[in-house]
Amino acid sequence: MNIASLMPRRADYAEVPRSWRRDVLAGVTVGVVALPLALAFGISSGTGAAAGLITAVVAGLVAAVFGGSHVQVSGPTGAMAVVLAPIVAQYGLPSLALVTVLAGVIVVAAGVAGLGRAVTFIPWPVIEGFTLGIAAIILLQQIPAALGQPTPHGQRPLAAAWQSLRAIEWSAAAPALAIVALVVVLMVGLPRLHRAIPASLVAVVAATGVAIAFSMTVARIGELPAHLPAPVLPHTDLAALRALSGAALAIAALAAIESLLSARVAATMSRTGSYDPNRELVGQGLASVASGLFGGMPATGAIARTAVNVRSGARTRLSAIVHSLVLLGVVYLASGPVAAIPLASLAAVLMVTSVRMVSARTVMRIVTSTRSDAVTFVVTASITIVFDLIEAVEIGVIVAAVFALRALARRSSVTREELPGPPCPGDDRIVLLRLDGAMFFGAAERISSAIVDEHHRDVAVVIIRMSQLGMLDATGANTLAEIVEDLESRGITVIIKGVQPEHRALLDNVGVIDALRHENHLLDSLDDAIAHARSHVRQEAG
Structure with missing residues (x-):
């Protein structure tokens, strides 16, 4: 922090000659x-x-x-x-x-x-x-x-x-x-x-x-x-x-x-x-x-x-x-x-x-906006009146954060998709999963259950699409690493497609990349990922 930028300066009064009367x-x-x-x-x-x-x-x-x-x-x-x-x-x-x-x-x-x-x-x-x-x-x-x-x-x-x-x-x-x-x-x-x-x-x-x-x-x-x-x-x-x-x-x-x-x-x-x-x-x-x-x-x-x-x-x-x-x-x-x-x-x-100090219009806007905002507003006001002002701000921020994380977790999903293009022999042994929204501590466990529940006994390859994933934290990345390790330990090949640049270092640090069977299983193109998965299925069938 530049201390000089925090001190008074002549420029503070540059407008005074023109505005001093007002x-x-x-x-x-x-x-x-x-x-x-x-x-x-x-x-x-x-x-x-x-x-x-x-x-x-x-x-x-x-x-x-x-x-x-x-x-x-x-x-x-x-x-x-x-x-x-x-x-x-x-x-x-x-x-x-x-x-x-x-x-x-x-x-x-x-x-x-x-x-x-x-x-x-x-x-x-x-x-x-x-x-x-x-x-x-x-x-x-x-x-x-x-x-x-x-x-x-x-x-x-x-x-x-x-x-x-x-x-x-x-x-x-x-x-x-x-x-x-x-x-x-x-x-x-x-x-x-x-x-x-x-x-x-x-x-x-x-x-x-x-x-x-x-x-x-x-x-x-x-x-x-x-x-x-x-x-x-x-x-x-x-x-x-x-x-x-x-x-x-x-x-x-x-x-x-x-x-x-x-x-x-x-x-x-x-x-x-x-x-x-x-x-x-x-x-x-x-x-x-x-x-x-x-x-x-x-x-x-x-x-x-x-x-x-x-x-x-x-x-x-x-x-x-x-x-x-x-x-x-x-x-x-x-x-x-x-x-x-x-x-x-x-x-x-x-x-x-x-x-x-109180705007009735503002109060109505808040209480009629969303249930989480209304609850946050009422909780903060009530604690301020009954207990303490600083505690009210702290608890209000916590309540708002909990509701925000809950909403973010609800927008997170795992979707099983059909493979694009004409079907090929062995496609029924390939599972294509798309991660949407956010994978963080509030949603990681739910996403983990959804991914694991999707597999069948005859699945050979799981493709995980991450290009639509907006948020990833250490807990989410660690959960993904555990999922990859679990699938690979059962002989199921995991291919990860579309890792965003801001997520790459985190996935590498928590061991997701190392858990893959081969570094070629980290791809940017969906067509390449599907082609790679089909080649694995053909090799196993042959």
Whole structure:
């Protein structure tokens, strides 16, 4: 891997002289949209609103400069908040800096190792099931705050939401529910008036104004830092590293997956060209390291904010940089007013955001496509909600792989064919078999049974046609070697026809070629193979 290709370069800003006005406007727009989300995701993760805001500023700036996408916007996200919440509950807030830096280092290492293309192996139903699960968890996490109750720590979102619903007191919950209703109405209604209105920000400002004007008894964000804290190296020792290494690996996996998916979506939406997946991992890893040093949380590429950035006309990294500077201005100039924002309003923002994450049309396409895709989708979503996000992706990929191998095995077959041309004496002692599809570990045993079952007592020659065989692995080749050895040991001559060049070395390595009676029994032409088989039959008859 060429390290220089992973570093910032002058070409990253070649378009700035022509597009800086649009980039600045897009950056301001994204900054306005990102403010309530950054605060909300920070609170949802258990790290606090300040950590969410710091992450958006620091990580957003570093990822914009070092990342592999021209229009990606990074910061705290719902998926990361979901993963981080149980980690903070288990290990405590002091663990945040160490686990964030560790995760960032892992992501950087993945980028340097060239693992950026790995996300392309994640099937579409797994990605959409993962997204649906995250959306459901985000929605469930907001129920306590929407009811004016403190969020239970150490509980899974489903259990915490159920507990809050069971313990609801309508008189105490009424103010918070009123705030939620106001924010939802504004976020749904304002875009219908004009798409350019930053609905989430306007809704939060309106809710804050209503709460202050009517002296409503609702929980607020509380005090925020009036400046960025100084960077501090996290306290570390061997015991802490061992305890947090698994959590850091899970966070790193999520950061890599979400960032690369977001960058891929951005590349399809934008005219700025493709993205560099390995550089994107390096940039996101450095962003998390920087965020951890300043007291923030792990960062990823944010699909929703990136989409806003592209739709607002962004062409270069300048827009994401401006987005971070806008939020930095909030830290230094507006931390006081921000502290008065009701938590219920941020909960409502996330509820609407979670619903918008899920496309009903996409869900219908998946569940009505094939049974295997529908099962993969449902399994991934269910495990995400009930158990763990990373486990959900792992199990979803495994389920998808099992279904894919099963389908591939079903398309594999062994067909007995009639010899072409006019019949000759002794043709009844020649068996012509055609292998189709794939011969690999999932289908090898079935193919073995079919070939062996085809022989009769008076068979003298078996011709195996391999020209239609698309896939062959070591297990399939070894099975074929055993079949050849078995037939040859019983005095049946085996001729193999049409071995593809990419399969020749594998067949040679596992002993298929050596098992043949003679090297002339490996032929390219079917006519030559049949002529050779007939000569063997004549010799035996004579």
